Amino acid sequence: MQESTVVTQRPASSSLYAVEMREIYKAWPGVVASDHVNLRVRKGEIHALVGENGAGKSTLMNILYGLVTPDSGEVLINDRVVHIAGPRDAIRLGIGMVHQHFMLIPPLTVAENIVLGNEPGGLVSGYQRRRANEEIKALSERYGLPIDPNVLVEKLSVGQQQRVEILKMLYRGADILVMDEPTGVLTPQETDDLFAVLRDLVKQGKTVIFITHKLREVLAVTDTITVLRRGKNVGELITRETNQREIARAMVGRDVLLRVEKEPARPGAVVVQVKNLQAQSDRDLAVLHGINFEVHAGEILGIAGVEGNGQTELVEVLAGMRKATGGQITLTEVKDGVAGPAKDITNIGASNARIAGVAHIPEDRRESGLVITESIVDNSILGRHHWREFSRNSIILRLKQIASWANKLITEFDVRTPSAVAAMRTLSGGNQQKLIIARELGSNPIFLIAAQPTRGVDIGAIEFIHRQLIAQRDAGKAVLLISAELDEIRSLSDRIAVMYEGQIVDIVSPEATEEELGCLMTGSSIVNEV
């Protein structure tokens, strides 16, 4: 089957593969990131490169773009063996890359960002604004990517920024476009727009390599799939002949439960009440404009929204890490179905919030969840070090008790580590996250805040984490889930609050369609046109 496709698609005289990577080997100290990987991308196709975190997708693409030098193996572009020593070589060979974290410079204009490194007039010339703008306009018309070249990039939405990234590649004459996790930050509508653009680009003769871990998108837009697992190529699939289960099995190496199984929620009394909550960003601008919601005992309230609409700040205020400039947060303990007195926990600080019963799985585990260079034992009592069972008078640590506590967490939450004294940074992302969750749940909280709980975590661990969140709900806790993954929000939440520009625009049931949620996420209310 594959053979015949190969024959029929061969163009008359030109090469068959736009990109061919042969036996690519790259090892970092302690890890083999790319273990004799082969990758073949046909001209004019959208080729998915899928795999879990750490499977070696980014390493492979960074090698293709010259950011990483392989230890061995060869790269062919249009059937010619090439040596790519840096991005300059890659650009010359017609390779363009849109990185997961955009490579844009916020205080510069769209045009300046696009032409940077390839400016009209050459290096020793004044910056020719008019010419740059004209060239960009021509490009954006040709590929249907409208943009104002004079706007500062920092004023653009994420979707528009991505458009600038694509134009940047096209401006450099790229024929091979590498998109690294391009949909992670987009709304569903923006994702659809992106797919339309990609299909259009392929029609105009471009080749696209699409890195992702979202299986639905792979099926929606790609032609061929290469699956990587632990640095190895474990298979090539033809999109229209496969399905999500098969891809997931190839990625993980075993069958995976893609759907979350849960009983209907049995919500109880209100545990968390947030009234007219306001707060400022790090730059002293108002980011929360009067947030109102409540979380009941025994339910998961999901907060959906495009990143950067105040979710981060909301979580920080709730966890006591950021000052509220107005409004109120109250916490009520519900025991055996009976609500206790409501406690005001507004601005009481992170330490007191923990004492009051708030547990917090932070969105950035390296930044605020762990001290990455220290041991599992030390990390297991972060924020609880002053508890009576862990220290005498909050001064002298009880090392024995702490060690047995850490070992208990490791066993109960299946944290894979050689030992409890191993440094946190030697663990995989999934295991780091498991330890945080173990620690946070271990304090038997009243209210659990889970911010991006499965970010950068492999599919197996995601399954585990989801089960834990459901278990907390079923144990009668109030759970607040904040996630950029709409699928995660929809499958776990009992109610979904949609956040846009620092406000909750609506609270809907999890049966709401993706389109409806997408509309709310961009600030428009649900319209029943289509």
Added chain:
Amino acid sequence: MFLQVLGHVLITSDLWQAALQFAALLLLPALGGVISERSGVVNIAMEGMMLIGAYAGVMVAVATHNILLGVLGAMIAGGLLALVHAIVSINFMANQTVSGIAINIAALGLTNFLLPIQTNGQGITALDSSLRLPQAALGPLAHIPFIGPVLFQQNILFYVVVLIVILLHFLLFRTNIGLRIRAVGEHPQAADTAGVNVRLVRYLCVVSSGLLSGLAGAFLSLGIAGIFNQDMTAGQGYIALAAMIFGKYTPFGAAGACIVFGLGEALSPRLQDTGISANLLSTLPYLLTLVALVGLVGRTMAPAADGVPYEPAAE
């Protein structure tokens, strides 16, 4: 009494001439700082580069009996010291503030050590006027009342500095090279993936800051003072640093800040008749620096990647 004297002093062209001269002197290292930090390398070593420039300028000028070679020597000395900073902070990714402090201390020690050796313990005597950067009156313009002496009867390097400010502004904000410098200072990874050679840009910018600071040293020793003394820069490189921040990392902004500080320096000797301690008055420019940093500027926005070493294959 004090206010009367101040009012009187403020309208003399003599004061403003001196103020602008100081301003021009401070501006050279301040511009050096602007170009270095715009490319993302923190540079607090202008003090040391200026000092070594002042020293090298005099030694070369005396040895060769050629003022131009003296100026050139000053710039090269400053540039070489900057090259050390560049290697340490770009290649070895060391802490840029520590490197800067080390360079400043090393420059002071080096000049103190070399001076007696190279002059047989005599020190430098006042330079012959043929070895000094001359004052230059710009024709009829120099005769305009007040403005003439203030703007057009200055040291020859003053005019050079005015030219450099304008050129640097143009370079940074109106040319492709400037676009690359700003890109590298804001987001080196973005610049790198766009095909800009991050290290090269940073090297050139840091070395340029040394050339400019070295030139300032020549201005000081060969121009204003006509002599080299131990530690003759006396913290002016640091004031230039403050001017750079006060001026929000722009050439014209730095120029404005330098005029304020220059005025402070020019005022202090002229207010001594008021009965206020000369020692106290000489702290005026430094106090002004503090006030400017705390009160007027507040949080300035440094280039986003300022002081962050760039590692190409991070991850």
